[in-house]
Amino acid sequence: MPAPHDIRAAEPRDLHAIVQLIEELAEFENLTHLLEVTADKLAPHLFGDSPLVECLVGEIEGEIVAFALFYTNFSTFLSRPGLYLEDLYVRPAHRRSGLGKALLIQLAQLACERGYGRFDWTVLDWNEDAIRFYQKLGAEVLPDWRICRLTGDALQRYADGDRPSMWSPSSWLGI
DSSP states (O other), X not given: XXXXXXXXXXXXXXXXXXXXXXXXXXXXXXXXXXXXXXHHHHHHHHHSSSOSOEEEEEEETTEEEEEEXXXXXXXXXXXXXXXXXXXXXXXXXXTTSSXXXXXXXHHHHHHHHTTOSOXXXXXXXXXXXXXXXXXXXXXXXXXXXXXXXXXXXXXXXXXXXXXXXXXXXXXXXXX
């Protein structure tokens, strides 16, 4: 029988554990080359005067072994806010313990309590276990949507106006 777990809102004292879990997630997803997180960088966004994100932590026997980091987004179609789950991670030794499902249920409850219109997240296309898990919970994996992203140097070049000609505003307007 799996050990009982507790879920609670993250507190400043949890920062180092959350960062460690984020590092483990990056390793699992083969994305450590993108990792820049530190406790000092994360703290103001999670616990500052105007936090941008929220986090739940999952504990087993007092040890933080899971986290769910999320924020409010907005659906123009529903004209209502939504909850966006940026990352959910459960250490491998504690998967299938019910902790991941409990985190998702708590987030769904939170979205409903806040009157949000939806609860979204992404999953890597190669993570078949996660896809099956989410579908079993009733989530719809949307096959027609792709994530678009500008980051790092590409984001800065675009912001500076150094865009490829096909992306120029004049081409959008047919000028």
